[in-house]
Amino acid sequence: MTDVADLPDDLPAVRTALIEWYEADHREFPWRETTDPYPILVSEIMSQQTQLGRVEEAWAAFLDTWPTVAALAEADRADVVGFWTDHSLGYNNRAKYLHESARQIVEEFDGEWPTSPEGLQELMGVGPYTANAVASFAFDNGDAVVDTNVKRVLYRAFDVPDDDGVFEATASELLPAGESRVWNNAIMELGGVACGKTPRCDEAGCPWRAWCHAYEVGDFTAPDVPTQPSFEGSRRQFRGRVVRTLGEYDELALDDLGPRIRVDYAPDGEYGREWLRGLVDDLADDGLLAVRADGDSSERDADGDERVLVSLRR
Known part of the structure:
Protein backbone atom coordinates (compact mmCIF):
# COMPACT_ATOMS: atom_id res chain seq x y z
CA MET A 1 0.00 0.00 0.00
CA THR A 2 1.32 3.43 -0.97
CA ASP A 3 2.27 5.66 1.92
CA VAL A 4 0.21 8.76 2.66
CA ALA A 5 2.08 11.95 3.50
CA ASP A 6 1.77 13.32 7.02
CA LEU A 7 -1.38 15.40 7.22
CA PRO A 8 -2.67 17.73 9.94
CA ASP A 9 -4.40 16.01 12.83
CA ASP A 10 -7.57 18.05 12.38
CA LEU A 11 -8.55 16.94 8.86
CA PRO A 12 -12.20 17.99 9.26
CA ALA A 13 -11.04 21.57 9.83
CA VAL A 14 -8.75 21.40 6.80
CA ARG A 15 -11.57 20.14 4.61
CA THR A 16 -14.10 22.65 5.92
CA ALA A 17 -11.72 25.56 5.43
CA LEU A 18 -11.17 24.74 1.75
CA ILE A 19 -14.82 24.08 0.93
CA GLU A 20 -16.00 27.26 2.67
CA TRP A 21 -13.33 29.28 0.85
CA TYR A 22 -14.45 27.86 -2.49
CA GLU A 23 -18.16 28.29 -1.85
CA ALA A 24 -17.69 31.89 -0.69
CA ASP A 25 -16.08 32.98 -3.94
CA HIS A 26 -14.73 31.20 -7.01
CA ARG A 27 -14.26 31.70 -10.71
CA GLU A 28 -17.52 31.22 -12.54
CA PHE A 29 -17.24 28.87 -15.49
CA PRO A 30 -20.49 27.77 -17.15
CA TRP A 31 -19.66 24.07 -16.95
CA ARG A 32 -19.54 24.46 -13.17
CA GLU A 33 -23.21 25.43 -13.24
CA THR A 34 -24.44 22.12 -14.64
CA THR A 35 -24.41 18.45 -13.69
CA ASP A 36 -25.14 17.32 -17.27
CA PRO A 37 -22.26 14.97 -18.20
CA TYR A 38 -22.29 15.98 -21.87
CA PRO A 39 -21.24 19.66 -21.51
CA ILE A 40 -18.90 18.65 -18.70
CA LEU A 41 -17.17 16.11 -20.95
CA VAL A 42 -16.89 18.72 -23.72
CA SER A 43 -15.27 21.17 -21.29
CA GLU A 44 -12.82 18.55 -20.01
CA ILE A 45 -11.73 17.50 -23.50
CA MET A 46 -11.33 21.13 -24.62
CA SER A 47 -9.40 22.27 -21.56
CA GLN A 48 -6.74 19.59 -21.90
CA GLN A 49 -4.76 21.80 -24.27
CA THR A 50 -6.39 25.21 -24.08
CA GLN A 51 -6.49 27.94 -21.43
CA LEU A 52 -9.82 28.13 -19.63
CA GLY A 53 -10.48 31.69 -20.77
CA ARG A 54 -10.38 30.58 -24.41
CA VAL A 55 -12.32 27.41 -23.72
CA GLU A 56 -15.41 29.34 -22.61
CA GLU A 57 -16.09 30.84 -26.03
CA ALA A 58 -15.38 27.61 -27.92
CA TRP A 59 -17.42 25.56 -25.44
CA ALA A 60 -20.47 27.81 -25.83
CA ALA A 61 -20.20 27.76 -29.62
CA PHE A 62 -19.83 23.96 -29.65
CA LEU A 63 -22.98 23.50 -27.57
CA ASP A 64 -24.88 25.97 -29.71
CA THR A 65 -23.99 23.81 -32.71
CA TRP A 66 -24.52 20.42 -31.05
CA PRO A 67 -26.61 21.05 -27.91
CA THR A 68 -27.06 17.40 -26.89
CA VAL A 69 -25.05 14.23 -27.02
CA ALA A 70 -27.57 12.89 -29.54
CA ALA A 71 -27.03 15.90 -31.79
CA LEU A 72 -23.27 15.38 -31.68
CA ALA A 73 -23.66 11.68 -32.41
CA GLU A 74 -25.65 12.51 -35.56
CA ALA A 75 -23.15 15.15 -36.74
CA ASP A 76 -20.77 14.67 -39.63
CA ARG A 77 -17.35 13.95 -38.15
CA ALA A 78 -15.70 16.30 -40.64
CA ASP A 79 -17.80 19.17 -39.25
CA VAL A 80 -16.73 18.37 -35.70
CA VAL A 81 -13.07 18.21 -36.68
CA GLY A 82 -13.46 21.43 -38.67
CA PHE A 83 -14.88 23.18 -35.61
CA TRP A 84 -11.92 21.97 -33.55
CA THR A 85 -9.46 23.32 -36.10
CA ASP A 86 -11.26 26.65 -36.51
CA HIS A 87 -11.11 27.23 -32.73
CA SER A 88 -7.47 26.12 -32.33
CA LEU A 89 -8.36 23.48 -29.75
CA GLY A 90 -5.31 21.27 -30.21
CA TYR A 91 -4.97 17.82 -31.68
CA ASN A 92 -7.87 16.92 -33.97
CA ASN A 93 -7.91 13.39 -32.55
CA ARG A 94 -9.66 14.84 -29.52
CA ALA A 95 -12.54 15.96 -31.74
CA LYS A 96 -12.73 12.50 -33.31
CA TYR A 97 -12.76 10.83 -29.89
CA LEU A 98 -15.42 13.18 -28.57
CA HIS A 99 -17.61 12.46 -31.59
CA GLU A 100 -17.08 8.71 -31.19
CA SER A 101 -17.87 8.92 -27.47
CA ALA A 102 -21.19 10.57 -28.30
CA ARG A 103 -22.01 7.73 -30.69
CA GLN A 104 -21.15 5.18 -28.01
CA ILE A 105 -23.48 6.85 -25.52
CA VAL A 106 -26.35 6.84 -28.02
CA GLU A 107 -25.77 3.53 -29.76
CA GLU A 108 -24.11 1.30 -27.16
CA PHE A 109 -25.52 2.70 -23.92
CA ASP A 110 -28.98 3.74 -25.19
CA GLY A 111 -28.37 7.31 -24.09
CA GLU A 112 -27.49 6.31 -20.52
CA TRP A 113 -24.16 7.63 -19.26
CA PRO A 114 -21.84 5.50 -17.13
CA THR A 115 -21.60 7.17 -13.73
CA SER A 116 -18.33 5.78 -12.39
CA PRO A 117 -14.76 6.58 -13.43
CA GLU A 118 -14.32 2.97 -14.54
CA GLY A 119 -17.45 3.03 -16.67
CA LEU A 120 -16.61 6.37 -18.27
CA GLN A 121 -13.22 5.04 -19.34
CA GLU A 122 -15.05 2.78 -21.77
CA LEU A 123 -15.70 5.86 -23.90
CA MET A 124 -13.30 6.43 -26.77
CA GLY A 125 -10.37 8.65 -25.85
CA VAL A 126 -11.49 9.13 -22.24
CA GLY A 127 -8.59 8.37 -19.93
CA PRO A 128 -8.50 8.02 -16.15
CA TYR A 129 -8.21 11.73 -15.39
CA THR A 130 -11.08 12.83 -17.67
CA ALA A 131 -13.27 9.94 -16.56
CA ASN A 132 -12.74 10.82 -12.93
CA ALA A 133 -13.44 14.51 -13.57
CA VAL A 134 -16.75 13.75 -15.32
CA ALA A 135 -17.73 11.25 -12.61
CA SER A 136 -16.97 13.90 -9.97
CA PHE A 137 -18.57 16.94 -11.54
CA ALA A 138 -21.57 15.28 -13.19
CA PHE A 139 -22.39 12.50 -10.75
CA ASP A 140 -20.55 13.41 -7.53
CA ASN A 141 -19.12 9.91 -7.80
CA GLY A 142 -15.42 10.40 -8.44
CA ASP A 143 -12.12 9.84 -6.76
CA ALA A 144 -9.69 12.61 -5.88
CA VAL A 145 -8.55 14.50 -8.96
CA VAL A 146 -4.77 14.80 -9.16
CA ASP A 147 -3.53 17.18 -11.85
CA THR A 148 -0.51 19.48 -11.98
CA ASN A 149 -2.26 22.16 -9.92
CA VAL A 150 -3.30 19.69 -7.23
CA LYS A 151 0.22 18.24 -7.02
CA ARG A 152 1.61 21.75 -6.55
CA VAL A 153 -0.87 22.43 -3.73
CA LEU A 154 -0.14 19.17 -1.92
CA TYR A 155 3.62 19.50 -2.35
CA ARG A 156 3.61 22.96 -0.82
CA ALA A 157 0.88 22.64 1.78
CA PHE A 158 1.71 19.25 3.27
CA ASP A 159 5.28 18.66 2.08
CA VAL A 160 4.17 15.70 -0.04
CA PRO A 161 7.15 14.12 -1.84
CA ASP A 162 7.25 14.31 -5.63
CA ASP A 163 5.91 10.80 -6.14
CA ASP A 164 2.74 10.09 -8.14
CA GLY A 165 1.67 7.27 -5.84
CA VAL A 166 2.02 9.38 -2.72
CA PHE A 167 0.23 12.31 -4.38
CA GLU A 168 -2.72 10.07 -5.26
CA ALA A 169 -2.86 8.38 -1.85
CA THR A 170 -2.67 11.72 -0.03
CA ALA A 171 -5.30 13.32 -2.26
CA SER A 172 -7.61 10.36 -1.61
CA GLU A 173 -7.09 10.65 2.13
CA LEU A 174 -8.04 14.33 2.00
CA LEU A 175 -11.19 13.80 -0.11
CA PRO A 176 -14.35 13.96 2.04
CA ALA A 177 -16.51 10.89 1.42
CA GLY A 178 -19.33 11.56 -1.05
CA GLU A 179 -18.22 15.10 -1.86
CA SER A 180 -16.04 14.69 -4.92
CA ARG A 181 -17.86 17.42 -6.88
CA VAL A 182 -17.26 20.30 -4.51
CA TRP A 183 -13.93 19.00 -3.24
CA ASN A 184 -12.26 18.49 -6.60
CA ASN A 185 -13.54 21.83 -7.84
CA ALA A 186 -12.26 23.49 -4.66
CA ILE A 187 -8.74 22.05 -4.62
CA MET A 188 -8.30 22.73 -8.35
CA GLU A 189 -9.48 26.29 -7.76
CA LEU A 190 -6.96 26.64 -4.96
CA GLY A 191 -4.18 25.62 -7.32
CA GLY A 192 -5.43 27.93 -10.04
CA VAL A 193 -6.14 31.03 -7.96
CA ALA A 194 -4.07 31.05 -4.77
CA CYS A 195 -1.33 28.47 -5.24
CA GLY A 196 -0.20 29.03 -8.81
CA LYS A 197 3.41 28.99 -9.93
CA THR A 198 3.58 32.45 -8.37
CA PRO A 199 1.68 32.01 -5.09
CA ARG A 200 -0.91 34.56 -3.95
CA CYS A 201 -1.43 33.22 -0.44
CA ASP A 202 -2.55 36.41 1.30
CA GLU A 203 -4.07 38.18 -1.70
CA ALA A 204 -6.32 35.21 -2.46
CA GLY A 205 -6.98 34.44 1.20
CA CYS A 206 -5.66 30.88 0.94
CA PRO A 207 -7.65 28.82 3.47
CA TRP A 208 -4.71 26.52 4.21
CA ARG A 209 -2.19 29.09 5.39
CA ALA A 210 -2.51 27.89 8.98
CA TRP A 211 -1.36 24.39 7.97
CA CYS A 212 0.82 25.13 4.93
CA HIS A 213 4.46 24.06 5.13
CA ALA A 214 5.54 26.36 2.29
CA TYR A 215 3.81 29.36 3.87
CA GLU A 216 5.56 28.65 7.16
CA VAL A 217 9.09 28.31 5.75
CA GLY A 218 8.79 30.67 2.78
CA ASP A 219 9.85 28.07 0.18
CA PHE A 220 7.32 27.88 -2.65
CA THR A 221 9.15 25.58 -4.99
CA ALA A 222 7.13 22.68 -6.41
CA PRO A 223 7.49 19.93 -9.03
CA ASP A 224 6.49 22.37 -11.78
CA VAL A 225 8.19 25.42 -10.23
CA PRO A 226 12.00 25.70 -10.46
CA THR A 227 13.93 26.50 -7.32
CA GLN A 228 14.03 30.23 -6.81
CA PRO A 229 16.29 32.24 -4.52
CA SER A 230 14.66 33.59 -1.39
CA PHE A 231 12.99 36.94 -1.94
CA GLU A 232 13.93 38.18 1.52
CA GLY A 233 17.25 40.03 1.26
CA SER A 234 17.46 39.47 -2.49
Whole structure:
Protein backbone atom coordinates (compact mmCIF):
# COMPACT_ATOMS: atom_id res chain seq x y z
CA MET A 1 0.00 0.00 0.00
CA THR A 2 1.32 3.43 -0.97
CA ASP A 3 2.27 5.66 1.92
CA VAL A 4 0.21 8.76 2.66
CA ALA A 5 2.08 11.95 3.50
CA ASP A 6 1.77 13.32 7.02
CA LEU A 7 -1.38 15.40 7.22
CA PRO A 8 -2.67 17.73 9.94
CA ASP A 9 -4.40 16.01 12.83
CA ASP A 10 -7.57 18.05 12.38
CA LEU A 11 -8.55 16.94 8.86
CA PRO A 12 -12.20 17.99 9.26
CA ALA A 13 -11.04 21.57 9.83
CA VAL A 14 -8.75 21.40 6.80
CA ARG A 15 -11.57 20.14 4.61
CA THR A 16 -14.10 22.65 5.92
CA ALA A 17 -11.72 25.56 5.43
CA LEU A 18 -11.17 24.74 1.75
CA ILE A 19 -14.82 24.08 0.93
CA GLU A 20 -16.00 27.26 2.67
CA TRP A 21 -13.33 29.28 0.85
CA TYR A 22 -14.45 27.86 -2.49
CA GLU A 23 -18.16 28.29 -1.85
CA ALA A 24 -17.69 31.89 -0.69
CA ASP A 25 -16.08 32.98 -3.94
CA HIS A 26 -14.73 31.20 -7.01
CA ARG A 27 -14.26 31.70 -10.71
CA GLU A 28 -17.52 31.22 -12.54
CA PHE A 29 -17.24 28.87 -15.49
CA PRO A 30 -20.49 27.77 -17.15
CA TRP A 31 -19.66 24.07 -16.95
CA ARG A 32 -19.54 24.46 -13.17
CA GLU A 33 -23.21 25.43 -13.24
CA THR A 34 -24.44 22.12 -14.64
CA THR A 35 -24.41 18.45 -13.69
CA ASP A 36 -25.14 17.32 -17.27
CA PRO A 37 -22.26 14.97 -18.20
CA TYR A 38 -22.29 15.98 -21.87
CA PRO A 39 -21.24 19.66 -21.51
CA ILE A 40 -18.90 18.65 -18.70
CA LEU A 41 -17.17 16.11 -20.95
CA VAL A 42 -16.89 18.72 -23.72
CA SER A 43 -15.27 21.17 -21.29
CA GLU A 44 -12.82 18.55 -20.01
CA ILE A 45 -11.73 17.50 -23.50
CA MET A 46 -11.33 21.13 -24.62
CA SER A 47 -9.40 22.27 -21.56
CA GLN A 48 -6.74 19.59 -21.90
CA GLN A 49 -4.76 21.80 -24.27
CA THR A 50 -6.39 25.21 -24.08
CA GLN A 51 -6.49 27.94 -21.43
CA LEU A 52 -9.82 28.13 -19.63
CA GLY A 53 -10.48 31.69 -20.77
CA ARG A 54 -10.38 30.58 -24.41
CA VAL A 55 -12.32 27.41 -23.72
CA GLU A 56 -15.41 29.34 -22.61
CA GLU A 57 -16.09 30.84 -26.03
CA ALA A 58 -15.38 27.61 -27.92
CA TRP A 59 -17.42 25.56 -25.44
CA ALA A 60 -20.47 27.81 -25.83
CA ALA A 61 -20.20 27.76 -29.62
CA PHE A 62 -19.83 23.96 -29.65
CA LEU A 63 -22.98 23.50 -27.57
CA ASP A 64 -24.88 25.97 -29.71
CA THR A 65 -23.99 23.81 -32.71
CA TRP A 66 -24.52 20.42 -31.05
CA PRO A 67 -26.61 21.05 -27.91
CA THR A 68 -27.06 17.40 -26.89
CA VAL A 69 -25.05 14.23 -27.02
CA ALA A 70 -27.57 12.89 -29.54
CA ALA A 71 -27.03 15.90 -31.79
CA LEU A 72 -23.27 15.38 -31.68
CA ALA A 73 -23.66 11.68 -32.41
CA GLU A 74 -25.65 12.51 -35.56
CA ALA A 75 -23.15 15.15 -36.74
CA ASP A 76 -20.77 14.67 -39.63
CA ARG A 77 -17.35 13.95 -38.15
CA ALA A 78 -15.70 16.30 -40.64
CA ASP A 79 -17.80 19.17 -39.25
CA VAL A 80 -16.73 18.37 -35.70
CA VAL A 81 -13.07 18.21 -36.68
CA GLY A 82 -13.46 21.43 -38.67
CA PHE A 83 -14.88 23.18 -35.61
CA TRP A 84 -11.92 21.97 -33.55
CA THR A 85 -9.46 23.32 -36.10
CA ASP A 86 -11.26 26.65 -36.51
CA HIS A 87 -11.11 27.23 -32.73
CA SER A 88 -7.47 26.12 -32.33
CA LEU A 89 -8.36 23.48 -29.75
CA GLY A 90 -5.31 21.27 -30.21
CA TYR A 91 -4.97 17.82 -31.68
CA ASN A 92 -7.87 16.92 -33.97
CA ASN A 93 -7.91 13.39 -32.55
CA ARG A 94 -9.66 14.84 -29.52
CA ALA A 95 -12.54 15.96 -31.74
CA LYS A 96 -12.73 12.50 -33.31
CA TYR A 97 -12.76 10.83 -29.89
CA LEU A 98 -15.42 13.18 -28.57
CA HIS A 99 -17.61 12.46 -31.59
CA GLU A 100 -17.08 8.71 -31.19
CA SER A 101 -17.87 8.92 -27.47
CA ALA A 102 -21.19 10.57 -28.30
CA ARG A 103 -22.01 7.73 -30.69
CA GLN A 104 -21.15 5.18 -28.01
CA ILE A 105 -23.48 6.85 -25.52
CA VAL A 106 -26.35 6.84 -28.02
CA GLU A 107 -25.77 3.53 -29.76
CA GLU A 108 -24.11 1.30 -27.16
CA PHE A 109 -25.52 2.70 -23.92
CA ASP A 110 -28.98 3.74 -25.19
CA GLY A 111 -28.37 7.31 -24.09
CA GLU A 112 -27.49 6.31 -20.52
CA TRP A 113 -24.16 7.63 -19.26
CA PRO A 114 -21.84 5.50 -17.13
CA THR A 115 -21.60 7.17 -13.73
CA SER A 116 -18.33 5.78 -12.39
CA PRO A 117 -14.76 6.58 -13.43
CA GLU A 118 -14.32 2.97 -14.54
CA GLY A 119 -17.45 3.03 -16.67
CA LEU A 120 -16.61 6.37 -18.27
CA GLN A 121 -13.22 5.04 -19.34
CA GLU A 122 -15.05 2.78 -21.77
CA LEU A 123 -15.70 5.86 -23.90
CA MET A 124 -13.30 6.43 -26.77
CA GLY A 125 -10.37 8.65 -25.85
CA VAL A 126 -11.49 9.13 -22.24
CA GLY A 127 -8.59 8.37 -19.93
CA PRO A 128 -8.50 8.02 -16.15
CA TYR A 129 -8.21 11.73 -15.39
CA THR A 130 -11.08 12.83 -17.67
CA ALA A 131 -13.27 9.94 -16.56
CA ASN A 132 -12.74 10.82 -12.93
CA ALA A 133 -13.44 14.51 -13.57
CA VAL A 134 -16.75 13.75 -15.32
CA ALA A 135 -17.73 11.25 -12.61
CA SER A 136 -16.97 13.90 -9.97
CA PHE A 137 -18.57 16.94 -11.54
CA ALA A 138 -21.57 15.28 -13.19
CA PHE A 139 -22.39 12.50 -10.75
CA ASP A 140 -20.55 13.41 -7.53
CA ASN A 141 -19.12 9.91 -7.80
CA GLY A 142 -15.42 10.40 -8.44
CA ASP A 143 -12.12 9.84 -6.76
CA ALA A 144 -9.69 12.61 -5.88
CA VAL A 145 -8.55 14.50 -8.96
CA VAL A 146 -4.77 14.80 -9.16
CA ASP A 147 -3.53 17.18 -11.85
CA THR A 148 -0.51 19.48 -11.98
CA ASN A 149 -2.26 22.16 -9.92
CA VAL A 150 -3.30 19.69 -7.23
CA LYS A 151 0.22 18.24 -7.02
CA ARG A 152 1.61 21.75 -6.55
CA VAL A 153 -0.87 22.43 -3.73
CA LEU A 154 -0.14 19.17 -1.92
CA TYR A 155 3.62 19.50 -2.35
CA ARG A 156 3.61 22.96 -0.82
CA ALA A 157 0.88 22.64 1.78
CA PHE A 158 1.71 19.25 3.27
CA ASP A 159 5.28 18.66 2.08
CA VAL A 160 4.17 15.70 -0.04
CA PRO A 161 7.15 14.12 -1.84
CA ASP A 162 7.25 14.31 -5.63
CA ASP A 163 5.91 10.80 -6.14
CA ASP A 164 2.74 10.09 -8.14
CA GLY A 165 1.67 7.27 -5.84
CA VAL A 166 2.02 9.38 -2.72
CA PHE A 167 0.23 12.31 -4.38
CA GLU A 168 -2.72 10.07 -5.26
CA ALA A 169 -2.86 8.38 -1.85
CA THR A 170 -2.67 11.72 -0.03
CA ALA A 171 -5.30 13.32 -2.26
CA SER A 172 -7.61 10.36 -1.61
CA GLU A 173 -7.09 10.65 2.13
CA LEU A 174 -8.04 14.33 2.00
CA LEU A 175 -11.19 13.80 -0.11
CA PRO A 176 -14.35 13.96 2.04
CA ALA A 177 -16.51 10.89 1.42
CA GLY A 178 -19.33 11.56 -1.05
CA GLU A 179 -18.22 15.10 -1.86
CA SER A 180 -16.04 14.69 -4.92
CA ARG A 181 -17.86 17.42 -6.88
CA VAL A 182 -17.26 20.30 -4.51
CA TRP A 183 -13.93 19.00 -3.24
CA ASN A 184 -12.26 18.49 -6.60
CA ASN A 185 -13.54 21.83 -7.84
CA ALA A 186 -12.26 23.49 -4.66
CA ILE A 187 -8.74 22.05 -4.62
CA MET A 188 -8.30 22.73 -8.35
CA GLU A 189 -9.48 26.29 -7.76
CA LEU A 190 -6.96 26.64 -4.96
CA GLY A 191 -4.18 25.62 -7.32
CA GLY A 192 -5.43 27.93 -10.04
CA VAL A 193 -6.14 31.03 -7.96
CA ALA A 194 -4.07 31.05 -4.77
CA CYS A 195 -1.33 28.47 -5.24
CA GLY A 196 -0.20 29.03 -8.81
CA LYS A 197 3.41 28.99 -9.93
CA THR A 198 3.58 32.45 -8.37
CA PRO A 199 1.68 32.01 -5.09
CA ARG A 200 -0.91 34.56 -3.95
CA CYS A 201 -1.43 33.22 -0.44
CA ASP A 202 -2.55 36.41 1.30
CA GLU A 203 -4.07 38.18 -1.70
CA ALA A 204 -6.32 35.21 -2.46
CA GLY A 205 -6.98 34.44 1.20
CA CYS A 206 -5.66 30.88 0.94
CA PRO A 207 -7.65 28.82 3.47
CA TRP A 208 -4.71 26.52 4.21
CA ARG A 209 -2.19 29.09 5.39
CA ALA A 210 -2.51 27.89 8.98
CA TRP A 211 -1.36 24.39 7.97
CA CYS A 212 0.82 25.13 4.93
CA HIS A 213 4.46 24.06 5.13
CA ALA A 214 5.54 26.36 2.29
CA TYR A 215 3.81 29.36 3.87
CA GLU A 216 5.56 28.65 7.16
CA VAL A 217 9.09 28.31 5.75
CA GLY A 218 8.79 30.67 2.78
CA ASP A 219 9.85 28.07 0.18
CA PHE A 220 7.32 27.88 -2.65
CA THR A 221 9.15 25.58 -4.99
CA ALA A 222 7.13 22.68 -6.41
CA PRO A 223 7.49 19.93 -9.03
CA ASP A 224 6.49 22.37 -11.78
CA VAL A 225 8.19 25.42 -10.23
CA PRO A 226 12.00 25.70 -10.46
CA THR A 227 13.93 26.50 -7.32
CA GLN A 228 14.03 30.23 -6.81
CA PRO A 229 16.29 32.24 -4.52
CA SER A 230 14.66 33.59 -1.39
CA PHE A 231 12.99 36.94 -1.94
CA GLU A 232 13.93 38.18 1.52
CA GLY A 233 17.25 40.03 1.26
CA SER A 234 17.46 39.47 -2.49
CA ARG A 235 18.32 42.02 -5.18
CA ARG A 236 14.71 41.77 -6.33
CA GLN A 237 13.55 42.94 -2.94
CA PHE A 238 15.89 45.94 -2.84
CA ARG A 239 15.18 46.89 -6.45
CA GLY A 240 11.54 47.11 -5.44
CA ARG A 241 12.41 49.25 -2.42
CA VAL A 242 14.43 51.64 -4.59
CA VAL A 243 11.51 52.15 -6.95
CA ARG A 244 8.99 52.59 -4.12
CA THR A 245 11.21 55.03 -2.26
CA LEU A 246 11.89 57.16 -5.31
CA GLY A 247 8.15 57.24 -5.93
CA GLU A 248 7.95 59.41 -2.80
CA TYR A 249 10.70 61.85 -3.83
CA ASP A 250 11.47 63.85 -6.94
CA GLU A 251 15.15 62.99 -6.73
CA LEU A 252 17.65 61.62 -4.19
CA ALA A 253 21.40 61.34 -3.95
CA LEU A 254 22.77 57.84 -3.46
CA ASP A 255 23.75 58.49 0.14
CA ASP A 256 20.27 59.80 0.89
CA LEU A 257 18.59 56.88 -0.87
CA GLY A 258 20.70 54.15 0.76
CA PRO A 259 19.51 54.44 4.38
CA ARG A 260 15.91 54.59 3.19
CA ILE A 261 16.10 51.14 1.62
CA ARG A 262 18.54 49.41 3.97
CA VAL A 263 19.07 50.16 7.64
CA ASP A 264 22.68 48.92 7.57
CA TYR A 265 23.64 51.09 4.57
CA ALA A 266 27.13 52.55 4.94
CA PRO A 267 28.71 54.44 2.00
CA ASP A 268 31.95 52.48 2.17
CA GLY A 269 30.53 49.24 3.59
CA GLU A 270 29.57 45.93 2.01
CA TYR A 271 26.13 47.33 1.38
CA GLY A 272 27.21 50.83 0.49
CA ARG A 273 27.58 53.18 -2.41
CA GLU A 274 29.06 50.63 -4.84
CA TRP A 275 26.36 48.05 -4.06
CA LEU A 276 23.59 50.63 -4.39
CA ARG A 277 25.01 52.02 -7.62
CA GLY A 278 24.80 48.51 -9.07
CA LEU A 279 21.08 48.31 -8.24
CA VAL A 280 20.45 51.78 -9.60
CA ASP A 281 22.32 51.11 -12.85
CA ASP A 282 20.35 47.89 -13.38
CA LEU A 283 17.08 49.78 -12.95
CA ALA A 284 18.31 52.53 -15.26
CA ASP A 285 19.17 49.91 -17.90
CA ASP A 286 15.61 48.64 -17.54
CA GLY A 287 14.33 52.14 -18.27
CA LEU A 288 12.90 52.68 -14.80
CA LEU A 289 15.33 55.24 -13.38
CA ALA A 290 17.19 58.32 -14.52
CA VAL A 291 20.73 58.74 -13.14
CA ARG A 292 22.71 61.95 -13.42
CA ALA A 293 25.74 63.61 -11.90
CA ASP A 294 25.03 66.67 -9.78
CA GLY A 295 26.18 69.66 -11.85
CA ASP A 296 26.74 71.78 -8.75
CA SER A 297 30.47 71.44 -8.01
CA SER A 298 29.84 72.54 -4.43
CA GLU A 299 27.83 69.38 -3.82
CA ARG A 300 30.12 66.45 -3.14
CA ASP A 301 29.64 63.20 -1.30
CA ALA A 302 31.54 62.31 1.88
CA ASP A 303 34.59 61.20 -0.12
CA GLY A 304 34.69 64.37 -2.17
CA ASP A 305 33.37 62.63 -5.29
CA GLU A 306 30.71 64.21 -7.44
CA ARG A 307 27.27 63.30 -6.18
CA VAL A 308 25.01 61.01 -8.19
CA LEU A 309 21.32 61.88 -8.26
CA VAL A 310 18.62 59.34 -8.97
CA SER A 311 14.97 59.74 -9.90
CA LEU A 312 12.15 57.71 -11.40
CA ARG A 313 11.86 57.97 -15.16
CA ARG A 314 8.38 59.30 -15.80
